[in-house]
Amino acid sequence: MGCSNSTHLSSTIPANLLAPCPDLQKLEDGTGRTLLIWSVDTVAKYNECKSKHEAIVKAFE
Template sequence: MGCTKSTILSKPVIPANLIQPCPNLNELAGTTGKDLMIWSVDTVAKYNDCKARHGAIVKALE
């Protein structure tokens, strides 16, 4: 006789805030240094948030 029960794998529970899609990036609206600085600060903040969430998902799935 063999094994009669099989192991059921369950999906890890991933918090809802980690499975949200990354936000769209804004387009650069102007041509001044101020416009570029505002755009770049926003873009870097969005990237860092998305990178952190992605890293947390990867860690949860390890």
């Protein structure tokens, strides 16, 4: 039977992928230093959230 060896995907999603994306910091002032720190933090959080989203989408393709 050719169908007996079909692959079954687990419906269990790892807990780290189910965690909500982190809240972004509020920009307290417009100084260059503060803006740079805020930007780096925001980009890092976005990239982490994006990679989790892509992993979930890929798991269900």
